[in-house]
Amino acid sequence: MRRAQETSFAKCTARFNGSSRNADDLEAFIEATEVYRDCTNVSDEHALRGLPMLLVVEAAVRRQGVKSSITSWTDALQRLRGMFGVPRPGYKILRDIFATEQNSERADDVPIYL
Numbered sequence: 001m002r003r004a005q006e007t008s009f010a011k012c013t014a015r016f017n018g019s020s021r022n023a024d025d026l027e028a029f030i031e032a033t034e035v036y037r038d039c040t041n042v043s044d045e046h047a048l049r050g051l052p053m054l055l056v057v058e059a060a061v062r063r064q065g066v067k068s069s070i071t072s073w074t075d076a077l078q079r080l081r082g083m084f085g086v087p088r089p090g091y092k093i094l095r096d097i098f099a100t101e102q103n104s105e106r107a108d109d110v111p112i113y114l
Helices: 024-041 044-053 057-069 074-082 090-099
Strands: none
Touching: 024 057, 044 057, 044 074, 057 074
């Protein structure tokens, strides 16, 4: 049985620059990359390594700062949405904070990400 050849984003034409701050632009970019991945059999590993080829201007610069902490394709998409998606209103952030129960850890040991 012949194994399908894995490809990369080398011929993908989708690009994201991060300057518009329009969540629809980000979601359109993500959708385009997902469709390309599905149609050309790009693995998660190759997609993660090839993502910098698709990011330009501000998006490329901001990715440089966090690239060492991104470990999966799903994580990369979550980070893009976090950096360039629609900002969450403060009341939703507070609701999430107060919905999380404190277990046995000390309050000063728990990192807070806002």
